Amino acid sequence: MEVSYVRQQLKLALDRSRRDAQERRQRTADAVRTFEPLPADVATPALRMLAMAMKAEGLPFTVSTPGGSIRLSADNAREDVIEVLLDSSVDPPQVIGRMHRARGSRTLAEEVQLKPGAPVDTIDKDDVLRFLLTVLGPWFER
16 A cells, blocks of 8 residues: 555545535534524424413423523422423434433433424424423323
8 A cells, every 4th residue: 555545545534524524514503593593483482382281280380591492490390391402412403302300319311302303494383392292291290
C-alpha cells in the first residue's frame, strides 16, 4: 500500500465526515426553527385544555413554559413532571416527552419520542394530546 493512496483515502473520509456534519447541523437548525412555534401554537393550547379538564376531574396539574419547552406539573408533587421539548442530540432531531415521577425517595425518569420518526413540522395538537393521555396513566392510577 502506498502513502499516496492512504492520504487520498484519508482526504475522502475527512471530506465525507465534514459534509455529513454540515448536513446534520443544517437539519438540526431547520428542526429548531420548525420547533420554535410548536410550544406556543400547538403544545401549550393542548396542555392548557388538558390541565383544565384534569382539574375538573380532581387531578390538579399546572402548565408552564420554561425555555423552549412546555411542562405539565402535578400540583401536589412538584417532582412529577411531563415535559415536551426538542431533542437535537439525535439525527434527525425529534420532539420528545420527558417524564419524571417521584416514588418515595426515588425519581423515575423516562424519555420517549412524541411521534416516533415523524418530522417536527408534522406534529399537531392531536399528537400532543394522544401522547399525554398515554403517558399520564401512572398519575391516573393514584
